């Protein structure tokens with residue numbers, strides 16, 4: 001379990017990092033919590049690692065208008081303990097404790113999780129569910145790519161060679177009564193999920209749903225939003241029957257992933273149950289019922 | 292590559308290949324074999340060390356990434372040679388270890404937890420050690436050990452255990 005040899009460079013700026021990444025066989029390392037096991041098992045043998053962890057300005061959490069922007073190399077633990085995230089992006093705050101486990105969150109980064117695009121990863125699911133954006137720099141220009149268009153499939157993204165994820169933009173809902181829910185199922189806590197669901201809703205003063213978004217991950221090759229379901233639920237009072245009926249339709253057409261860990265049938269049923277729970281939690285939280 | 296490390300409050304200059312993990316560097320270059328290697332790919336937690344006081348897996352970090360951080364290994368936990376820290380003592384007393392393979396990682400994880408949450412609930416303890424595999428104890432006595440250590444630390448009038456590299 002020792003990695004094959006590689007070179008190691010530590011660029012001082014984003015532009016330097018992009019130049020380094022344009023050289024063939026170079027890969028980014030930030031937290032390394034996914035990359036190092038891959039290297040140790042020799043599933044990959046890159047010629048060199050480009051360490052972006054200490055590039056000034058790449059880490060940090062800041063409010064920018066109607067969004068919170070999280071720098072790519074921000075450690076997951078920082079977001080988990082951040083008062084800004086708790087108050088402004090509560091869905092992310094809810095999901096972060098499910099990401100790996102505490103020691104990997106101490107090193108793992110938010111940008112790394114999205115760039116890696118593991119279907120079971122929680123952070124890309126939250127970003128897709130909220131309609132967030134991946135900020136990418138290619139050495140010349142900075143580009144914003146909708147999360148849904150960024151994550152293409154298992155470990156596949158729209159990131160071009162020589163480009164670097166520099167930040168994630170999470171939309172903030174200004175509504176007064178919002179609630180979130182996040183659920184996943186895995187063989188043991190902290191292991192890869194078989195299915196996961198994330199939901200955020202807003203209610204008006206009368207308890208009617210004014211906004212709704214729901215995403216499903218892990219069961220699917222990439223996180224997907226169920227916009228038709230959200231549209232159906234907006235305007236309703238989110239009664240249990242509304243939620244159940246809507247979710248049943250929404251998971252019926254999902255493209256489910258097949259692998260040796262769980263059957264497609266199980267994953268679909270799990271996705272359905274988890275989506276119902278996530279929406280119910282979100283509704284109850286917005287109603288002020290303790291979840 | 293040459294790397295300057297700060298391990299247990301001492302500076303160490305090592306010459307390593309970029310592919311050398313921190314745990315191999317600690318064990319092979321610095322002779323600190325209290326940090327164990329199990330799976331070497333981030334699953335077991337045997338290689339846990341503290342980085343700026345927080346538990347991390349030393350097999351999931353390259354030595355070349357580690358310069359400038361305060362690293363604490365199990366060797367720095369006991370207050371003096373032949374003595375045990377309150378946490379270590381609690382592990383002995385409650386039979387929180389059998390073969391001892393997981394113990395350095397468990398003890399460091401507990402030390403970090405008790406510094407952040409001095410009065411942990413059972414759920415806090417279980418969640419903190421959930422990243423560390425023990426194939427002997429069944430975890431029950433480890434949870435007991437950490438709860439006992441928390442009680443003793445709260446009752447002791449000694450200054451809280453100072454982790455090397457941290458301002459007291």
Ligand code: FES
Nearest residue numbers: 329330331336350
């Ligand atoms: S040796 Fe590092 S986690 Fe197993």
Ligand code: FES
Nearest residue numbers: 389390425426427
């Ligand atoms: S005491 Fe043997 S592995 Fe924990």
